[in-house]
Amino acid sequence: MSESPVFEIVCGAQSYDWGKLGKDGSKVSHFAQGLPNFEYDENKPYAELWMGTHPSCPSTLHATGQDLKKYLKARPELLGEKVVHKFGDDLPFLFKVLAIRKALSIQAHPDKPLAQRLHAERPDIYKDPNHKASPDE
Structure with a gap:
């Protein structure tokens, strides 16, 4: 590199x-x-x-x-x-x-599969397909 x-x-x-x-x-x-x-x-x-x-x-x-x-x-x-x-x-x-x-x-965040589905269905509202991961992920 x-x-x-x-x-x-x-x-x-x-x-x-x-x-x-x-x-x-x-x-x-x-x-x-x-x-x-x-x-x-x-x-x-x-x-x-x-x-x-x-x-x-x-x-x-x-x-x-x-x-x-x-x-x-x-x-x-x-x-x-x-x-x-x-x-x-x-x-x-x-x-x-x-x-x-x-x-x-209070905020609720979806897991990865739900985040991906919501983003695919409504990218205007769900801006990215990522979940809110825990520190060990």
């Missing part, structure tokens, strides 16, 4: 009502301020910083702006043989940093 397996990504900040306001020290807004094209608003609730390939807020490569999912798809060796064998040619997780100002709603 001639390219470095280590590279900088540009992640995205998500704003939800329950997020911590920028002026109140939101770590999401603090980290996001180092991102290109990020516009800080001290009164905006910054809730989540996403690092991954989720279609709602995909990361890109800092050096080129290339979509992380496309980059990994063309270079499955970066994921490793075991990961590709078990999860395919996409990043099998979405890493998030949360900044919480008020109580979150």
